[in-house]
Amino acid sequence: MSKITFAIGGVHPDDAKLSRGCAIEVLPLPQTLYVSMAQHLGAPAKPIVAVGDKVKTGQVIAEPGGFISAFVHSPASGTVKSIGPRKDLAGNNVMHVEIAVEGDEWVEGVDLSDTLVTEIPEDRAAILDKIKACGVVGLGGATFPTHVKLNPAPGSKAECLILNGAECEPYLTSDFRIMLERTKEIVVGAAIMQKVLGGCRTVIGIEENKPEAIAAMKKAVGELPYDIEVLPLKKKYPQGGEKQLIQAVMHREVGSGGLPISVGAVVQNVATSLAVYEAVQKNKPLITNTLTITGNCLPVEKQHNYLFRIGMPLSYIAEYAGGVPEGAAKLISGGPMMGRAIANLDAATVKGSSSILYLSEESTKRGQESFCIRCGRCADACPMGLEPFLLNRLYKAGDVAALEANAAQDCIECGCCLYSCPAYIPLLDNVRQAKGMALGAIRARAAAAKAAAEAAKAAADKNNKN
Amino acid sequence: MAYIVSPNPHIHAAVSTKKLMLDVIIALCPAAIVSFLFYGLSEIAIMAFSIASCVVLEWAITKYLLKKPSTTGDLSAIVTGMLLAMNLPPTCPLWVVFIGAVVAIAVAKMTFGGIGQNIFNPAITGRVFLLVSFPTFMTDWTVPAGFISNVDAFSGATLLGQVPILGALEADKLVNLQTLFRNIGGSAGEISALALLAGWVYLLVRKVIKPWITLSIFATVAVVAGIFHLADPAQFTGPLFNLLTGGMILGACFMATDYVTSPMSTWGGVVYGVGIGFIVMMIRYFGSYPEGMSFAILFMNMAVPLINMKFHQRKFGRK
Ligand code: SF4
Ligand code: SF4
Numbered sequence: 001m002s003k004i005t006f007a008i009g010g011v012h013p014d015d016a017k018l019s020r021g022c023a024i025e026v027l028p029l030p031q032t033l034y035v036s037m038a039q040h041l042g043a044p045a046k047p048i049v050a051v052g053d054k055v056k057t058g059q060v061i062a063e064p065g066g067f068i069s070a071f072v073h074s075p076a077s078g079t080v081k082s083i084g085p086r087k088d089l090a091g092n093n094v095m096h097v098e099i100a101v102e103g104d105e106w107v108e109g110v111d112l113s114d115t116l117v118t119e120i121p122e123d124r125a126a127i128l129d130k131i132k133a134c135g136v137v138g139l140g141g142a143t144f145p146t147h148v149k150l151n152p153a154p155g156s157k158a159e160c161l162i163l164n165g166a167e168c169e170p171y172l173t174s175d176f177r178i179m180l181e182r183t184k185e186i187v188v189g190a191a192i193m194q195k196v197l198g199g200c201r202t203v204i205g206i207e208e209n210k211p212e213a214i215a216a217m218k219k220a221v222g223e224l225p226y227d228i229e230v231l232p233l234k235k236k237y238p239q240g241g242e243k244q245l246i247q248a249v250m251h252r253e254v255g256s257g258g259l260p261i262s263v264g265a266v267v268q269n270v271a272t273s274l275a276v277y278e279a280v281q282k283n284k285p286l287i288t289n290t291l292t293i294t295g296n297c298l299p300v301e302k303q304h305n306y307l308f309r310i311g312m313p314l315s316y317i318a319e320y321a322g323g324v325p326e327g328a329a330k331l332i333s334g335g336p337m338m339g340r341a342i343a344n345l346d347a348a349t350v351k352g353s354s355s356i357l358y359l360s361e362e363s364t365k366r367g368q369e370s371f372c373i374r375c376g377r378c379a380d381a382c383p384m385g386l387e388p389f390l391l392n393r394l395y396k397a398g399d400v401a402a403l404e405a406n407a408a409q410d411c412i413e414c415g416c417c418l419y420s421c422p423a424y425i426p427l428l429d430n431v432r433q434a435k436g437m438a439l440g441a442i443r444a445r446a447a448a449a450k451a452a453a454e455a456a457k458a459a460a461d462k463n464n465k466n
Numbered sequence: 467m468a469y470i471v472s473p474n475p476h477i478h479a480a481v482s483t484k485k486l487m488l489d490v491i492i493a494l495c496p497a498a499i500v501s502f503l504f505y506g507l508s509e510i511a512i513m514a515f516s517i518a519s520c521v522v523l524e525w526a527i528t529k530y531l532l533k534k535p536s537t538t539g540d541l542s543a544i545v546t547g548m549l550l551a552m553n554l555p556p557t558c559p560l561w562v563v564f565i566g567a568v569v570a571i572a573v574a575k576m577t578f579g580g581i582g583q584n585i586f587n588p589a590i591t592g593r594v595f596l597l598v599s600f601p602t603f604m605t606d607w608t609v610p611a612g613f614i615s616n617v618d619a620f621s622g623a624t625l626l627g628q629v630p631i632l633g634a635l636e637a638d639k640l641v642n643l644q645t646l647f648r649n650i651g652g653s654a655g656e657i658s659a660l661a662l663l664a665g666w667v668y669l670l671v672r673k674v675i676k677p678w679i680t681l682s683i684f685a686t687v688a689v690v691a692g693i694f695h696l697a698d699p700a701q702f703t704g705p706l707f708n709l710l711t712g713g714m715i716l717g718a719c720f721m722a723t724d725y726v727t728s729p730m731s732t733w734g735g736v737v738y739g740v741g742i743g744f745i746v747m748m749i750r751y752f753g754s755y756p757e758g759m760s761f762a763i764l765f766m767n768m769a770v771p772l773i774n775m776k777f778h779q780r781k782f783g784r785k
Contacts, residue, residue, distance in 0.1 A: 008779075008780065008782055011479065013477060013479070170477070243782065243783065247782075253782055253783040254783055255783040255784070256783055256784060258783070328469065329469060329470050330469055330470040330471075330472075330476060331469050332476055336474075336475065336476040336477040337474060337475045337476070337477070338474050338475070339474060339476065340474070341469075341470065341471040341472055341473070341474075341476065342469070342471075343471045357476075359476055359477070361470075363477060364470065364476050364477060365470075366472070366478065367478070367482060370483055370537070370540065370581075371537070371579075371580060371581050371582035371583065372582045373483055373486075373542075373581055373582045373725050373726055374582055374725050374726050374730060375486070375725040376725070376730040376731070377481070379730060379731070379779050382779070383782065384781065384782040384783075385779045385780050385781035385782045385784075386779070386781065387730070387778065387779055389730070407781050407784065410781065410782065410783070413474070415474045415475030416475075418475055418478070419475045419477065419478055419479050420479050420481065421481075422481045422482045422483045422485070422486055423482075423483050423582075424478070424482070428473065428474065428475065429473055432473070
């Protein structure tokens with residue numbers, strides 16, 4: 001039993017990894033793909049193709065729209081049919097490039113073979129360029145552009161690269177499957193990132209409920225010529241939360257509003273590591289990822305782990321897997337703790353898609369809200385050490401200063417509070433709002449301080465000139 | 467077909483107010499059953515009447531006065547009813563029980579807005595009110611006929627009441643570790659230390675409560691009684707005597723741990739427990755009542771908002 005885990009709070013939902021035994025299957029291409037321009041954190045990508053253009057698989061179809069942004073590539077070969085707004089998961093309009101699929105003819109220079117390439121390029125800048133050119137983003141949820149994260153600002157030094165294989169969300173098994181089936185590629189990907197970061201300590205953290213993955217990783221690490229550790233972690237949600245994982249592995253706490261690099265940490269998901277491998281060693285852009293079809297109202301024989309191409313409508317994948325099951329009351333993209341309810345099943349998959357999860361009404365229905373009985377369970381569960389019952393009260397009172405003093409802005413929206421509340425108080429719903437208010441106040445203050453500093457500087461300059 | 471669209475989390479732990487209260491009810495059962503065995507039908511009547519009064523009062527108040535949906539479904543009124551009954555002597559007339567229920571539910575709980583809003587523990591408020599208003603009924607410890615004979619029962623009085631009569635030295639001799647297993651007399655909830663502790667352990671195992679409040683009360687009582695007893699055994703009863711007599715165990719295990727009226731944080735709970743332990747010993751040694759548990763808890767209930775302001779959870783990434 002591993003005792004390694006984060007120190008504050010956390011909950012233990014049933015892990016329900018029902019689809020753990022389902023090997024990854026490749027989904028066939030649909031007739032049409034809809035490629036979102038907002039698949040990553042930051043500015044949306046700008047399309048560089050026009051309607052009627054012929055595109056090949058892996059061809060760049062959109063360029064980064066800012067410093068924090070990413071390239072997007074065509075997931076198949078065919079013709080650009082339209083460029084325009086289309087509804088995403090939540091029903092919001094987002095720019096998409098529609099591609100009429102004609103085949104799967106790849107661009108030149110991509111190594112499509114299965115051969116493992118273990119030789120890592122020497123040039124750090126060239127590696128980063130490749131990662132950027134292949135549109136790699138973090139696949140653990142935040143979809144932050146990977147080349148930015150791997151290139152810490154001057155003055156900060158990476159002391160530890162943590163590969164997140166915790167997969168602490170119940171139900172999800174896509175990370176588990178790639179750790180079993182693409183083990184060595186993930187290790188090479190980790191070694192590449194380790195090199196980019198200057199050879200820091202590198203740890204692959206895996207929760208104990210995946211012993212096969214731990215064994216496979218240990219074996220792969222032993223067989224490959226890199227200096228990488230495999231660290232079994234205790235099963236506890238949210239182990240995969242960035243700040244929690246850093247604390248579990250390094251015993252350091254990222255301060256409020258701080259980035260992991262402030263304590264010398266860089267965290268990357270195992271799926272990202274695989275994407276890095278494919279980008280750097282195979283020159284293959286990020287147009288595929290693994291997704292789990294699972295749920296408690298879906299018989300296990302109908303559950304799958306699929307290798308999908310970005311742009312496939314969720315409805316296409318659901319249909320292919322046999323349709324939305326009888327008894328599904330809620331459809332979720334992501335895990336049951338932090339995933340998002342699917343309002344629009346026609347939405348297209350994106351780089352960070354990880355699942356279609358069907359939950360039965362019984363398991364997902366929220367109970368009737370009643371009075372807070374001050375049991376303190378929400379505070380015990382909160383991995384950030386917040387007091388959700390208090391934040392809830394302060395939010396209702398609209399007391400922004402007190403919200404900030406009680407660290408509403410530190411909430412990571414993990415859902416542990418509401419999950420644990422016997423009175424079914426919509427804690428996270430309200431704390432999320434409260435967090436927005438507190439962050440707003442902090443930003444407004446920072447902006448005002450900056451403006452004041454600039455005004456003072458301008459005045460000083462003027463005086464100097466006189 | 468429309469599917470539910472709502473924010474995360476999409477699942478919930480198998481916990482609800484009702485389930486927690488049900489666990490408290492289950493935990494109180496061993497002690498209640500022991501009291502039935504020793505005190506017989508009259509105790510059963512008190513228990514049934516107390517629970518019924520509390521539930522009906524809460525129901526009537528929410529329905530006719532507050533005009534809100536009834537909250538009796540959360541079972542907390544049953545818990546209050548049980549605790550109130552267990553705090554009364556077995557000879558208590560039913561109309562006195564009813565007044566206790568009115569004070570507990572109508573005054574202590576519902577005027578503050580119902581569960582979660584009250585400052586004082588309802589059952590204790592009811593008991594203290596009765597103790598002050600009807601001292602004769604509340605200190606009548608004649609033992610009614612039970613289903614099993616009361617060979618061990620200390621004839622018709624609580625041990626605490628014996629201290630002024632027998633003196634601390636003699637009273638101390640009446641209590642030893644075997645007391646745990648015996649009928650120690652007193653109100654229904656004070657008879658069997660073992661049954662109460664079994665219920666407390668059940669609550670711990672079910673993770674309904676944490677042990678810190680109870681343990682800090684016990685520890686404080688042991689230390690304070692130990693010091694005084696060492697200083698002057700003729701005047702001050704010892705730790706074991708004080709831990710096993712009166713409402714100590716019932717209060718420390720079931721009343722002081724009431725969620726609503728105890729602090730939220732672990733360290734806050736420790737401070738609260740130490741406060742209760744200290745106050746109860748001061749009342750027992752120097753006060754005019756032989757028993758001080760209810761007063762001590764009520765007093766510390768008042769300090770809870772203050773304690774909650776001072777003691778917070780340790781926040782991640784902040785010193
Ligand atoms: S959602 Fe926010 S407040 Fe709730 S437990 Fe998680 S971090 Fe704490
Ligand atoms: S878990 Fe719910 S009932 Fe308990 S203190 Fe928190 S908000 Fe109140």
